[in-house]
Structures are given as C-alpha cells and as structure tokens.
Amino acid sequence: MWANRYLAFWAALVLTAILLALAASHQLGWGWGLIPLALTAVGLHDLLQKRHAVLRNYPIIGHFRFMFEAIRPELRQYFFEDEMDGRPFSRKKRSIVYQRAKAEVDSRPFGTELDMQQAGHEWIGHSLSPTKIASHDFRVIVGADRAQPYSMSVFNVSAMSFGSLSANAIRALNQGAKKGNFAHDTGEGSVSEYHREFGGDLVWQIASGYFGCRNADGSFNDEKFTAQAQSPQIKMIEVKLSQGAKPGHGGVLPAAKITPEIAATRGIPMGVDCISPAVHSSFSTPIGLLEFIEKLRGLSGGKPVGIKLCVGHPWEFFGIAKAMLKTDIVPDFITVDGSEGGTGAAPLEFVDHVGMPLQEGLVMVHNTLVGIGLRDKVKIGASGKIITAFDVARTLALGADWCNSARGFMFALGCIQSQSCHTDRCPTGVATQNADRARALVVPDKAERVFRFHQSTLHALQELVQAAGLPHTSALRPHHIVRRINDHEIQLMSNVLKYLQPNDLLDGNYRYRVYEKFWPIARAESFHPEF
Incomplete structure (x- = not known):
C-alpha cells in the first residue's frame, strides 16, 4: 500500500531522471523534463509540508481531493443535492468544523440553504433584549x-x-x-x-x-x-x-x-x-x-x-x-x-x-x-x-x-x-x-x-x-x-x-x-x- 500511495511521486521522479538523462545525452531537448520535474517538486513539497495530512500520505494525487473540494459549491446543485442524507454525516457540518478549525470565515451569504418549511426544522428563539456575556468559557x-x-x-x-x-x-x-x-x-x-x-x-x-x-x-x-x-x-x-x-x-x-x-x-x-x-x-x-x-x-x-x-x-x-x-x-x-x-x-x-x-x-x-x-x-x-x-x-x-x-x-x-x-x-x-x-x-x-x-x-x-x-x-x-x-x-x-x-x-x-x-x-x- 505504501508503494501505491507514493506511486505518482515515484513515477514523476523516475520519469524526470530518464528525461534529464536523455537531454544530457542530446537525444531530447531539456524542455521535456520540465513537467515531470515540476511534479517531482510538488511531490517533495507535499511530503515535507505539515498542514495537510492527505498530501503527506498521498503526494501529488492528493491534490485532486482539494481540487474537487474547491469547485464543490458550484457543482453542489448537480451532484450533492442529497448531501444532508446521502452520507453518514452532513457535509455542511463537516465543512463548518474545517472552517472553524482552520480559522477561516464561516459566515455564509444569501441566507440559509435549509428548507425552513420542512417538518423537523428547529431554531432557537431570540430576544428583543439580548444579553452581553463576558466570556464564552461556559x-x-x-x-x-x-x-x-x-x-x-x-x-x-x-x-x-x-x-x-x-x-x-x-x-x-x-x-x-x-x-x-x-x-x-x-x-x-x-x-x-x-x-x-x-x-x-x-x-x-x-x-x-x-x-x-x-x-x-x-x-x-x-x-x-x-x-x-x-x-x-x-x-x-x-x-x-x-x-x-x-x-x-x-x-x-x-x-x-x-x-x-x-x-x-x-x-x-x-x-x-x-x-x-x-x-x-x-x-x-x-x-x-x-x-x-x-x-x-x-x-x-x-x-x-x-x-x-x-x-x-x-x-x-x-x-x-x-x-x-x-x-x-x-x-x-x-x-x-x-x-x-x-x-x-x-x-x-x-x-x-x-x-x-x-x-x-x-x-x-x-x-x-x-x-x-x-x-x-x-x-x-x-x-x-x-x-x-x-x-x-x-x-x-x-x-x-x-x-x-x-x-x-x-x-x-x-x-x-x-x-x-x-x-x-x-x-x-x-x-x-x-x-x-x-x-x-x-x-x-x-x-x-x-x-x-x-x-x-x-x-x-x-x-x-x-x-x-x-x-x-x-x-x-x-x-x-x-x-x-x-x-x-x-x-x-x-x-x-x-x-x-x-x-x-x-x-x-x-x-x-x-x-x-x-x-x-x-x-x-x-x-x-x-x-
């Protein structure tokens, strides 16, 4: 399994070595090695960085996960309509945790995406005289x-x-x-x-x-x-x-x-x-x-x-x-x-x-x-x-x-x-x-x-x-x-x-x-x- 996880990285590394060797012997131009060299550099960065565990375990190919995550808001209406029920846990709640854990802004524009007319929807009543609490350390x-x-x-x-x-x-x-x-x-x-x-x-x-x-x-x-x-x-x-x-x-x-x-x-x-x-x-x-x-x-x-x-x-x-x-x-x-x-x-x-x-x-x-x-x-x-x-x-x-x-x-x-x-x-x-x-x-x-x-x-x-x-x-x-x-x-x-x-x-x-x-x-x- 270790070899499978690192396969893309090793492939890029080996291909880089081969193409650079061919370029050095004047059988190919140096430009042929730039793409695999760039992928190898990405893989090395993934292995050494400390922020994303997925990239440390899956160098290079792990980026596909973040690519799909980045475009998910635009594709949600086509592919993720059942996200509240089709998964073992709500994607929305998981997203909230990620944002708060990473200190990202978790405010949302354009109101709620929930169906507030759906049976079972719940909310907390608010007051016209809100309080001011000194600390959140309850x-x-x-x-x-x-x-x-x-x-x-x-x-x-x-x-x-x-x-x-x-x-x-x-x-x-x-x-x-x-x-x-x-x-x-x-x-x-x-x-x-x-x-x-x-x-x-x-x-x-x-x-x-x-x-x-x-x-x-x-x-x-x-x-x-x-x-x-x-x-x-x-x-x-x-x-x-x-x-x-x-x-x-x-x-x-x-x-x-x-x-x-x-x-x-x-x-x-x-x-x-x-x-x-x-x-x-x-x-x-x-x-x-x-x-x-x-x-x-x-x-x-x-x-x-x-x-x-x-x-x-x-x-x-x-x-x-x-x-x-x-x-x-x-x-x-x-x-x-x-x-x-x-x-x-x-x-x-x-x-x-x-x-x-x-x-x-x-x-x-x-x-x-x-x-x-x-x-x-x-x-x-x-x-x-x-x-x-x-x-x-x-x-x-x-x-x-x-x-x-x-x-x-x-x-x-x-x-x-x-x-x-x-x-x-x-x-x-x-x-x-x-x-x-x-x-x-x-x-x-x-x-x-x-x-x-x-x-x-x-x-x-x-x-x-x-x-x-x-x-x-x-x-x-x-x-x-x-x-x-x-x-x-x-x-x-x-x-x-x-x-x-x-x-x-x-x-x-x-x-x-x-x-x-x-x-x-x-x-x-x-x-x-x-x-």
Missing part, C-alpha cells in the same frame, strides 16, 4: 460535594481510545484540550503515554475490559486502578455500561492489531485477541453498580465518578434510579450516549436499530432524576452527533449540563470520513496504527486546529445564548427551542417533549405511559423487571 461543576470536584467545560472531546485513534491523534487532541482547558475522554482503551504527554485534563473511562486496571483474567484490580486514578491529570472516572455505536454488544481487538504500546496501555498480552465483554464482571445489579461507583470514588481520592450509557430498556435505568434511593449512593454524573452517535465500527443492525436516540435517552434520564428529586445532585453529559453551537444549545436546553463530541474533533484533526477506520488505512493518519500513515498527522498543527474548533464553537454558542437573552448556557430550557411540526404548525420543545415535575415519581404522579407502566416493575436489586 463551565459546570461536577462532584461539588466531593474532595476533588471538577470544573467542566460545556463542550469536550468524547470517548475515543488509543488503538482506535493513532498516537499522533491522541497527542493532538490532548494538547488542544490542554490549551483550551477542556476535557479529553480516554475511551475504554485506558490512559496511554500519549494522553499524558501534554497534561490535558482526562476523563478516564472504565469499561467491562477494565483496561489499565485489570488482572490477568480480566477482572478489576484495585491497586492498579488506585495507582492510575490518583494522577492529578485524571479529573473524573466514567464507568461505561454501553455506547451509542453498539449498545449491548462486546468488542474484539484482533491479536494482529495489538501493538506493544497498546498492550502496555491496556494491560493485555501480545498475540491474543483483546476481548471487551458485553457486561461487567464487578457487578450484576443496579445496587452493585452504585456500590462499585462508591468504591471507585474512594480509591480515586474523592474524584467525581459517573456512568456512561446508551439507554435501552426503560426499567433498567429506572432500577438504577431506585437503587440510588435505596442506597443513598448517587453517581456524580451520567453521560447519555445517543444510538445515532459512535465513531467505532459496529454491525449495521446495531448502528441503525439498537438503543435510544440521544433526544429520547437524554429526556428520560433527565426526567427520572427530576422525578426522584436528585437532578441537582447528578450532572448530565450528552454525546451523539453533536457538532455545531446550535447542536450544543439544543442539547443543553433539553436537559444536559454539558456536551461531548467525537466526530467533530476527528474532523478538526483532519478526518475526511473516508470510512476506512477499520482497515488501518486511514488517509489522514487519524484512525490508524500504521506508523507511516500516522506521521502525516502533524501534532502541533492539528492541536491548534482542535483548540480553534473548540474556541470557535463556544464563541458561536455565546452569541446564540446572548441572542436568546440569557445570562448563561445553564439558563437554556426546552421552551427556547422551536420545532416545525408540519407546513402550518410549530411547537415549543417544552410542548413536543414530555417533562416530569420535581418528585413526581416519589409522589406516584407518573404522568406519562412509560413511567406508569415500567416504574412500578423496576427493581434496585436486579436489572430484570418484576412482572
């Missing part, structure tokens, strides 16, 4: 009652593991997070040396494989966890129950893909498939989960500990809520992952048809905590195709305290969504363990882009919140977001979605069918309902 305190609370940005890097991403991608994300003072979720692959290199804030994700804190048989190891969790760089601990890409599905990292660095980071042997079980071995009930959270909180020295899940059966999350009431143990945060999210490979059926979408999962988690009187004690994060400032504002309005983005920050790194992550042939060096491909991603340049994307998105969020006449993102509510229902009807999201009032579930005011049917049968002692 933050929320997680674990306020703990020994080591954390001041969390409202926009952070979502979970992506070293192993899924290259070492240079992890470096760039963490350096950008350090510069912008926002959090970088490690993903379940644990904390690598590349996460530590620049000292950016980390959320250490603990999944069923207990990577970085496991015994040889895959069970949890208290001592290894304690040694790592007490690092000042690790700000929070996240127990992953499921993820949006493939909830309820374990994973396998084939032995052939396990490098010595990955093995050392995860605490696994070389030459053996790395298994991520579908379930945890440390607990099997809602009460057991909360006791595990309390244990991690103590071992970490009082850092905030929470859970991440894509909501599945309602009674299972209701069981966790009932366990909170029964044990008086509450997670410091819950990260809700939407089934539409996920950057990792997964079976098609899981991608399309397993798990709750973010909106429904977020509202259910928020409602349940409100209904049991614990919403003020538990912060909620949200992830699932969140890219733009409006995505963030909308998600915060529906019930989240902060948002995480995986795909957005991958785009900031230079990902062109070639969908070759699972092949180890990523053209931009983002999602590969191939050292030659990964070298194309120049860390200082991409770290700056990560920082700029974060800052530009928060600045845009600041402008939205000011336009809505609000003092802070925490003031966003469902009634600030409007949705078109059909050609001649719009509704506030507070009317479209169903919200409980404080202590409703404690008082038996179920209000809605899902609580009326499933709350009574949920159990703190088991994830299985009591039919």
Whole structure:
C-alpha cells in the first residue's frame, strides 16, 4: 500500500531522471523534463509540508481531493443535492468544523440553504433584549460535594481510545484540550503515554475490559486502578455500561492489531485477541453498580465518578434510579450516549436499530432524576452527533449540563470520513496504527486546529445564548427551542417533549405511559423487571 500511495511521486521522479538523462545525452531537448520535474517538486513539497495530512500520505494525487473540494459549491446543485442524507454525516457540518478549525470565515451569504418549511426544522428563539456575556468559557461543576470536584467545560472531546485513534491523534487532541482547558475522554482503551504527554485534563473511562486496571483474567484490580486514578491529570472516572455505536454488544481487538504500546496501555498480552465483554464482571445489579461507583470514588481520592450509557430498556435505568434511593449512593454524573452517535465500527443492525436516540435517552434520564428529586445532585453529559453551537444549545436546553463530541474533533484533526477506520488505512493518519500513515498527522498543527474548533464553537454558542437573552448556557430550557411540526404548525420543545415535575415519581404522579407502566416493575436489586 505504501508503494501505491507514493506511486505518482515515484513515477514523476523516475520519469524526470530518464528525461534529464536523455537531454544530457542530446537525444531530447531539456524542455521535456520540465513537467515531470515540476511534479517531482510538488511531490517533495507535499511530503515535507505539515498542514495537510492527505498530501503527506498521498503526494501529488492528493491534490485532486482539494481540487474537487474547491469547485464543490458550484457543482453542489448537480451532484450533492442529497448531501444532508446521502452520507453518514452532513457535509455542511463537516465543512463548518474545517472552517472553524482552520480559522477561516464561516459566515455564509444569501441566507440559509435549509428548507425552513420542512417538518423537523428547529431554531432557537431570540430576544428583543439580548444579553452581553463576558466570556464564552461556559463551565459546570461536577462532584461539588466531593474532595476533588471538577470544573467542566460545556463542550469536550468524547470517548475515543488509543488503538482506535493513532498516537499522533491522541497527542493532538490532548494538547488542544490542554490549551483550551477542556476535557479529553480516554475511551475504554485506558490512559496511554500519549494522553499524558501534554497534561490535558482526562476523563478516564472504565469499561467491562477494565483496561489499565485489570488482572490477568480480566477482572478489576484495585491497586492498579488506585495507582492510575490518583494522577492529578485524571479529573473524573466514567464507568461505561454501553455506547451509542453498539449498545449491548462486546468488542474484539484482533491479536494482529495489538501493538506493544497498546498492550502496555491496556494491560493485555501480545498475540491474543483483546476481548471487551458485553457486561461487567464487578457487578450484576443496579445496587452493585452504585456500590462499585462508591468504591471507585474512594480509591480515586474523592474524584467525581459517573456512568456512561446508551439507554435501552426503560426499567433498567429506572432500577438504577431506585437503587440510588435505596442506597443513598448517587453517581456524580451520567453521560447519555445517543444510538445515532459512535465513531467505532459496529454491525449495521446495531448502528441503525439498537438503543435510544440521544433526544429520547437524554429526556428520560433527565426526567427520572427530576422525578426522584436528585437532578441537582447528578450532572448530565450528552454525546451523539453533536457538532455545531446550535447542536450544543439544543442539547443543553433539553436537559444536559454539558456536551461531548467525537466526530467533530476527528474532523478538526483532519478526518475526511473516508470510512476506512477499520482497515488501518486511514488517509489522514487519524484512525490508524500504521506508523507511516500516522506521521502525516502533524501534532502541533492539528492541536491548534482542535483548540480553534473548540474556541470557535463556544464563541458561536455565546452569541446564540446572548441572542436568546440569557445570562448563561445553564439558563437554556426546552421552551427556547422551536420545532416545525408540519407546513402550518410549530411547537415549543417544552410542548413536543414530555417533562416530569420535581418528585413526581416519589409522589406516584407518573404522568406519562412509560413511567406508569415500567416504574412500578423496576427493581434496585436486579436489572430484570418484576412482572
């Protein structure tokens, strides 16, 4: 594959040498060698420049990508009419990330290209008395009652593991997070040396494989966890129950893909498939989960500990809520992952048809905590195709305290969504363990882009919140977001979605069918309902 990527460059180089040799022997004129010589010079420039990973990996031929990108606005009406639906992610949102990451102007002339009469279109209501907010550094305190609370940005890097991403991608994300003072979720692959290199804030994700804190048989190891969790760089601990890409599905990292660095980071042997079980071995009930959270909180020295899940059966999350009431143990945060999210490979059926979408999962988690009187004690994060400032504002309005983005920050790194992550042939060096491909991603340049994307998105969020006449993102509510229902009807999201009032579930005011049917049968002692 290396030869294929560099074929145009080598061809130009060889042709230049041949033609110049013929010219030197007076068999051809010197002019014959000018074109291949120019191509060779272009190829050398591509290999040495540090701005474009595609050109570093594909000298000469990589320019075709930028040529097509340059003319796309003019050709859009002919070739890209389905760009909002025909691709796995909107070209428009990807373009916004690129522009903000590169510090390019992202303003658009001639109004919107969206069909504002289309059902489902949403917008934020503006005020005739806008506010003026001093800073776009919006933050929320997680674990306020703990020994080591954390001041969390409202926009952070979502979970992506070293192993899924290259070492240079992890470096760039963490350096950008350090510069912008926002959090970088490690993903379940644990904390690598590349996460530590620049000292950016980390959320250490603990999944069923207990990577970085496991015994040889895959069970949890208290001592290894304690040694790592007490690092000042690790700000929070996240127990992953499921993820949006493939909830309820374990994973396998084939032995052939396990490098010595990955093995050392995860605490696994070389030459053996790395298994991520579908379930945890440390607990099997809602009460057991909360006791595990309390244990991690103590071992970490009082850092905030929470859970991440894509909501599945309602009674299972209701069981966790009932366990909170029964044990008086509450997670410091819950990260809700939407089934539409996920950057990792997964079976098609899981991608399309397993798990709750973010909106429904977020509202259910928020409602349940409100209904049991614990919403003020538990912060909620949200992830699932969140890219733009409006995505963030909308998600915060529906019930989240902060948002995480995986795909957005991958785009900031230079990902062109070639969908070759699972092949180890990523053209931009983002999602590969191939050292030659990964070298194309120049860390200082991409770290700056990560920082700029974060800052530009928060600045845009600041402008939205000011336009809505609000003092802070925490003031966003469902009634600030409007949705078109059909050609001649719009509704506030507070009317479209169903919200409980404080202590409703404690008082038996179920209000809605899902609580009326499933709350009574949920159990703190088991994830299985009591039919």
